[in-house]
Amino acid sequence: MEEITLWVGLAIEIALIIVTMLIISSHLRNISKNKTNFQLNEQYYKSLFEENPDAIIIFDLDGKFVVANKAVTIYGYSVEELIDKPFAGFILPKDLERVTGHFIEAVEGRATNYECTILDKEGFQREISVTNIPIFVNSQIYGVYTIIKDITEHKKAQNDLVEAEAKYRSLIENSLVGVYIMQDGKLVYVNPGLCEMSGYTCEELIGLNVADFIYPEDLPLVNENILKRFNNETGAIKYEYRAIRKDQSVITFELYGSKIVYHGRDAIIGTVIDITERKNTEKMIKHMAYHDQLTDLPNRYLLREKLNETITDSKQNNCNFALVFLDLDRFKSINDTMGHEVGDQVLMEIAERLKACVNDKDIISRYGGDEFSILLPGSEEQRASIVAQQIIAKLSYPLTFQHHELMVTPSIGIAVFPTHGESFDTLIKNADLAMYHAKSLGRNNFQFFNKELNKKAQHELDMEVNLRKALEQNQFVLFYQPQVNLETNEIYGAEALIRWTHPEKGIIPPAAFIPLAEETGLIIPMGEWAIRTACQENIKWQEAGYSPVTISVNISAKQFFQSNLVEIVESALRETGLNPNYLELEITESITMDVERSITTLLELQRIGVKISIDDFGTGYSSLNYLKRLPIDKLKIDQSFIQECPHDINSNTLVRTIIIMAHLLRMKVVAEGVETEEQVSFLLGQGCKEAQGYLFSKPLSVSEFETKYMRKRLGK
Structure with a gap:
């Protein structure tokens, strides 16, 4: 106890020296003279030693704790627990040799500063900054005065900063x-x-x-x-x-x-x-969104933008512009007969030809399908007429695809701003109406919009509505035109022809509604109805005891290429019980052009037992190649050839050639449109034994056909 008291006294003396130098240097001269001041300085020391936030420790020359302030408690120890224990027990092994070296330096009289790691009472590592000061008494070293600052948080922050910087640099560099x-x-x-x-x-x-x-x-x-x-x-x-x-x-x-x-x-x-x-991708996507994929022309969406911009500019500058709208005549038949690949090539070629008819300021767009539009900024009727004429001229040159020479003509409608409309929708509608007017006038021409076309458009719209209603209300009937054996003068069959029995207008002929039915797609359900009805009425005649006849039904190209034609025919035959031998399907010559597409369907129909004939032979895209490949039973010579016989040499030659060719290919031949006995004699002389036409009978209703021919065959 006396030794501790001595060390404390010694510490007080040393502290008084330090305190005197740093805090109360002005009082140094009076310490030895004034007892009161000494007591005051002693209080200063106690405050500095005891209340210091840093741990202050005095070690003896052997490195054992002699005295410490209460700040050491932050490491979990009380002062009493540390007294007389060597510092080596608190130092991490990795730092012990270095710390011991610093202590020896202090014992030898040199103050040192260093950092090391110690263990607190709980066993946690604490980073500390250490200052060792030798204690001199009368020029002799009695111990080491140590000040410890806890830098654990500081070191952690420093390490975190280094780590963060390393992560940041790695992240940035990589x-x-x-x-x-x-x-x-x-x-x-x-x-x-x-x-x-x-x-x-x-x-x-x-x-x-x-x-x-x-x-x-x-x-x-x-x-x-x-x-x-x-x-x-x-x-x-x-x-x-x-x-x-x-x-x-x-x-x-x-x-x-x-x-x-x-x-x-x-x-x-x-x-x-x-x-x-x-x-680049965004640019490509935008281009794809506003351009036609096939022709790379602007599409209808870009046309809308450009046309609306042109409307705004024209209003501001008080000028006109023209919108040319064109449709390719009979293009659907190219798609239906030759396939979409050829159709696509035609469209691309048409697009190139259109480009040659306009200048850089004009905008050509593919509006959809086989429809194109051309925006002519700053143009009036005169320039629009010139451009339309150039288009007709450019498209007049034939196109050659797959060894076929195709003629594609345009029907062109023109609307002029602001005379024919002041909005996108109005101008497009009116140019479209003018285009359909051009088509109705024989195609391959151009027409400007006029107010009368609105009335006509309304009529066609009403017609379409009435056509749909006619299908729903069973307003269609079949008429039958007899087909006659020229040698026996007896009928062997009949062609079924559709008629529309309108409740107010009476019977409407096919020419008045078939083109619209083709355009709207209504021809498909109408054709299906015709097949079923012909089968039903034929089987009724047979069940009534009449001698069987073959009924031929016309099939449009659109109906032929629908995927379920064979199923429709099979279903009609199965439901009615009609023998397939008594059903004949008449297809157009254009259907047979696409041999690869048509042959599968024709072979399936042949398998069923249905007969196939080619209607209006000689007027379509004639090719002898398909005749030897396709399962055709009969050729029907178009009435336009028969009408000139036997007085026109060219017509005679054509008819004679068709008959000989058919016989060589083991096909039957039927002459259509026979109206005179001279024509009958000519046909018999050429070996054609079957015909139909007004010489024998006009198309008859079911009851008339039954009375005039079916009963007559039974002698009733």
Whole structure:
């Protein structure tokens, strides 16, 4: 106890010296003279020693604790627990040798500062900063005065900062995103990502003026945004600009930057993303959205935008423009007979020919299907007429595909702003009406819109509505035109012809509604109805005891190429019980042009037992090749050839050739439109034994046909 008291006294004396130097130097001269001041200084020491937030310890020369202030409790120990224990027990083994060396230096009279790691009472590591001061008494060292600062949190923060900086640097250096720091208009830092994007090395970029690799047209934008960021007008901002790579190719960057202080001066730090591919993709998607995929012409959506812009400009400048709308005549038959591949080639060729008819300011668009439109800004009727005439002339040259020579003619309608409309929808509608008017006048011509066309359009709309209603209300009936054996003068069959029995207008002939039915697609349900009805009425005649006859039903190209034609025929035969031998399907010559598409359906129909004939032979796209490949039973010579017989040599030659060819191919021949006995004699002389026409009978209703022919065959 006396030794501790001695050390405490010694510590007090040393502390008084330190306190006297740092805090109360003005009182040093009076300490030895004034007892009161000594007591006061003793209180100063106690406050400095006991209340100091840093641990203050006195070690003897052997490194054992002699005395400590209460700050040591932050390590979990009381002062009493530490007294007379060596410091070595609290030092981590890795630091012990180094700490011991510092202690020896203090014992030898040299003050030292160092850092090390100790264990607190709970076994946790604590980082400390240590100051060892030798204690001199009369020039002799009696111990070591140690001040300990706990720097655990400081070291942790320091380590966290180093770790964060390492992570940041690793992230930046390995990032796919370009990173830069710009100062005074020059790059002072770039990461490898930016080097890869730009094609430059880091050394080449550092110190480079940003204006040296920015696309000239975008430089004002870049400078404006740099100024805004330095002026803190927008804070961190993002924008796009084009840059020039080292290889002089142009790329698009998306840049995000903000103001910072770098090495004590204002700078801009930012990230750069190469969005060239994205911009190209967006451009491609936009192009695809506004252009026709087949012809690469603007589509109807881009036409709407351009036409609306032209309307606005024309109103502001008080000028006119014209909208030309054209449709390719009979194009659907090309698709139906030769396939869509040929149809696509035709459309691409038409697009190229249209380009030759206009100038750079005009806009050609594929409106849809086989419809094209041409916007003629600043044009009136006169120029529109000239362009329409050029189109007709350009399209008059035949097209050759798959060894077939095709003629594609246009029907053209024209609307002029503002006379024929002041909005997109009105102009398109009126140009479309004018186009249909041109088609009704024989095709291959152009017409301007006029008010009378609205009335006609309304009539056709009403007609379509009535056609649909006619299907729903069973207003259609079949008439039958007898087919006669010219040698026996007896009927062997009949052609079923559809008629519309309108409740108010009476019987409407096919020419008045079949074209509209084809256009609207109603021909498909009408054709299915005709097949079923012909089968039903034929089987009724047989069940009534009449001799069987073959009924032929016309099949349109659209109906023929629908996927379920064979199923429809099979269903009609199965439901009615009609023998397939008594059903004949008449197809148009154009259907047989696409041999690959038609042969499958024809073979299926042949398998069922249905007969196949080609109607109006000689008027379509004639090709002898299909006749030897397709399962055709009969050729029907078109009435236009028969009408001139036997007085026209050319007609005679054509008819004779068709008959001989059919016989050589083991096909039957039927002559249509026979009206005179001379024609009968001529046909018999050429070996044609079957015919139909007004010489024998006009088309008859079911009851008339039954009374005049079916009963007569039974002698009733």
